[in-house]
Amino acid sequence: MTDDDERLARPDGHRYDAPESDESRVSKEWAYVALGLLVLVLLVLVATGTVQIFPG
Numbered sequence: 270m271t272d273d274d275e276r277l278a279r280p281d282g283h284r285y286d287a288p289e290s291d292e293s294r295v296s297k298e299w300a301y302v303a304l305g306l307l308v309l310v311l312l313v314l315v316a317t318g319t320v321q322i323f324p325g
Contacts, residue, residue: 314320 311320315322
């Protein structure tokens with residue numbers, strides 16, 4: 270094994286991660302969009318006073 274090979278190798282023996290499939294990537298994108306919308310709705314509710322973070 271050359272120095273270059275040792276530098277690229279991982280401790281578990283794999284040299285690289287295979288690229289993720291299009292289906293996996295698209296499903297992750299939709300999950301991030303849904304999470305972003307949820308956070309946006311919560312921020313709007315807190316800003317309008319509908320949801321109180323610190324009651325009182």
